[in-house]
Amino acid sequence: EAQVTQNPRYLITVTGKKLTVTCSQNMNHEYMSWYRQDPGLGLRQIYYSMNVEVTDKGDVPEGYKVSRKEKRNFPLILESPSPNQTSLYFCASSARDPGNTIYFGEGSWLTVV
């Protein structure tokens, strides 16, 4: 079954404590992205990756890092989380052609206190 898997699904953490949200896809997709969802704003892209070792900033990259060492994995790293990073995060993947469907994970609820 085609899947994008994120972990953890729910996390409460404290300001400044580094955390990583993992993402893995089993569809051999080249493209992977991270989005955050905030009320009234829809989803906004944080970072994206076109392939292994190729990453770039999306629309709201401040405070986040990513890496793409393997094709299937695309972790999102918050080096020093702050309360304004409290949000619902989605990992996504797709094949190269822009007409292809983008598949999303189940989401990770992150609360920073």
Add this chain to the structure above:
Amino acid sequence: AQSVAQPEDQVNVAEGNPLTVKCTYSVSGNPYLFWYVQYPNRGLQFLLKYITGDNLVKGSYGFEAEFNKSQTSFHLKKPSALVSDSALYFCAVREPNSGNTGKLIFGQGTTLQVKP
């Protein structure tokens, strides 16, 4: 700048009635258009997409959407709503030349409430 608008924060319909969730877009060139649904505590599920061809696109769970180039709209429709259709719906657009970013531009979402 490209953008997507969903003018209604919430749509309320009675079960069995037809439903429409509106979406308009502003992008350069011919867009690729998508609808996604988000059920409570679940991820985004793909419903349907328009790439090219027939303006009426059929998708999952009995939903369909009509692409109207002159009105730059891509409204989601269903002939007969079910209570289980109650969810948050997102319209999104991807520019054909956005291949290197894989980015979708999302609307702000519309909550659909179907009442028995």
